[in-house]
Amino acid sequence: QVKLVESGGGLVEPGGSLRLTCVASGLTSPFYYWSWLRQAPGKRLEWVSSAGSHDINPYYRDSVKGRFRITRDTAKNTVYLQMNSLTHEDTALYKCAIKYIANAYDTLPVPSRRSRIDEYDAWGQGTQVTVSS
Numbered sequence: 001q002v003k004l005v006e007s008g009g010g011l012v013e014p015g016g017s018l019r020l021t022c023v024a025s026g027l028t029s030p031f032y033y034w035s036w037l038r039q040a041p042g043k044r045l046e047w048v049s050s051a052g053s054h055d056i057n058p059y060y061r062d063s064v065k066g067r068f069r070i071t072r073d074t075a076k077n078t079v080y081l082q083m084n085s086l087t088h089e090d091t092a093l094y095k096c097a098i099k100y101i102a103n104a105y106d107t108l109p110v111p112s113r114r115s116r117i118d119e120y121d122a123w124g125q126g127t128q129v130t131v132s133s
Contacts, residue, residue, distance in 0.1 A: 002026045002122035004096050009127030012086055020081040020127060022096030027077060030054075031101045033108055034072055034079040037115065037123075038092035047114035048094070049081060054104035063089070086131045097123035 008020040020036070033055070036048040049070040050059040058070045069082040079096060097120035099109065113119050 002028070002098055004098065004122055004124035006094065006096050006124045006127040009094060009129045011130045011132060013133050014087055014131055016086050016131070017082070017084045018086065018129060020083065020094055020096075020129075022079045022081075022124060024077040024079075024098060024122075027098070029100050031103055031106065032121075033099045033101060034070070035097045035099065035114065035120065036070065036079075036081050036094060037097060037117070038090075038094045038129075039126075040089075040092040043092075045115055045117055047111075050108050050114070051079060052101070052108065055108075059108055083129070086129075088131050091129060091131045093126040093128050095123050095126040097121075 003025045004022055006022045012018055031053055033050050033052045035050040037045055038048050039045045048061055049068055051070045051072045067085045072079045099120045109119055
């Protein structure tokens with residue numbers, strides 16, 4: 001059974017940076033997409049970013065493009081989310097998730113489905129990011 005553990009959250013001032021880390025154990029297939037999702041208090045879960053095991057392209061929601069960067073270390077079963085120029089709107093519980101895909105050519109779910117937790121095969125407990133002065 002896949003287990004995902006996130007770390008790296010914390011309290012940061014507006015304009016600051018954080019790097020989130022998610023480590024997976026128990027992966028049962030070499031084909032999958034990593035995703036970061038977040039949920040702010042009183043708001044719906046939203047997809048933030050994804051990277052595929054065999055996909056060279058990173059994917060981002062519009063509001064984080066140019067500020068966030070997702071990278072992965074396949075050998076370490078780890079994905080990172082570097083977050084720069086943080087704003088109050090980035091305050092949320094950040095979760096990483098895994099979605100298995102059929103093969104190296106399979107693609108990320110369509111945007112309308114990326115924010116649904118039931119789209120993923122496993123997810124972690126999350127790490128809190130608070131942006132405040």
